[in-house]
């Protein structure tokens with residue numbers, strides 16, 4: 001699967017930009033603040049209808065215009081798919097070809113993976129950041145997972161209302177009984193996913209980033225000392241939850257424990273190491289996708305050379321060379337020197353133009 005072209009209209013600082021992309025490595029290059037990340041964000045948005053850096057769609061309209069739209073053409077198994085997203089204040093419209101559709105239709109048709117500076121929150125962020133990224137990674141492999149999370153949220157909201165009223169323990173228990181199997185399923189999915197990416201991410205981390213130091217990660221249940229009595233524990237804490245007016249356990253409170261040389265990576269790894277740990281996990285997800293579906297999904301790498309030394313960067317680029325389509329942004333011209341087979345786009349004040357690499 002690869003993205004053949006993109007056309008933006010009033011998306012951030014990109015006015016009417018139409019770009020034809022290529023398979024393999026595509027570079028977006030230009031000084032700071034020109035629109036490289038905006039271009040990657042537009043690509044991510046048109047496929048996922050989510051931004052990787054804001055949850056406020058209002059930020060995306062160029063200079064407060066009242067409409068912004070993005071179209072992209074994707075090629076998958078020799079078939080061509082046209083994705084369009086149109087944003088108006090408070091409204092998102094999605095189209096596959098000319099047909100209006102839902103986010104799940106996009107998810108089931110194409111996947112794109114992105115790695116940006118923000119992904120460091122996978123290691124450094126709060127448990128809620130890690131859970132969100134973990135869930136997004138699982139959903140990129142299994143679109144149905146989104147439905148499971150949505151069902152859990154729905155029951156969780158009903159439980160929250162009852163907890164605020166603090167007076168109907170038996171109804172609350174009833175809701176909990178409905179919620180437990182869904183919570184258990186989410187936990188099983190998260191654990192299974194972590195198991196699947198464990199080996200590949202450790203191998204990628206060692207091979208690309210030459211970090212021989214052991215990397216471990218595991219799923220941590222919140223407030224459940226005996227995991228094989230998970231369901232019973234949920235029921236046991238009902239009275240306590242009702243008393244305090246809030247849930248004390250559930251997948252919305254669990255965490256992903258990432259350890260590096262036997263310490264919490266968050267407190268021990270250097271900034272560059274944090275970035276390589278987070279990137280190794282993302283690349284492992286991409287490998288898992290290829291194993292399942294037979295091809296690497298497009299990968300967007302923002303500001304890739306910001307914290308990687310030149311040796312690690314070279315190893316990463318060699319690795320990416322043979323693995324599907326990658327779009328990479330950089331502000332350092334030296335990074336692309338000698339990469340004669342790659343495709344280069346200059347980004348200058350919101351305008352994108354194709355360039356040739358000179359020797």
Ligand SMILES: Nc1ncnc2c1ncn2[C@@H]1O[C@H](COP(=O)(O)OP(=O)(O)OP(=O)(O)O)[C@@H](O)[C@H]1O
Nearest residue numbers: 012013032033034035036037038059060061062063
């Ligand atoms: N809604 C918007 N309307 C107009 N301009 C915007 C909007 N949102 C962001 N910008 C502008 O886009 C520019 C930032 O672009 P972007 O983040 O893509 O930069 P970049 O080329 O990736 O830079 P860097 O190398 O620093 O990461 C800034 O100048 C910012 O003011």
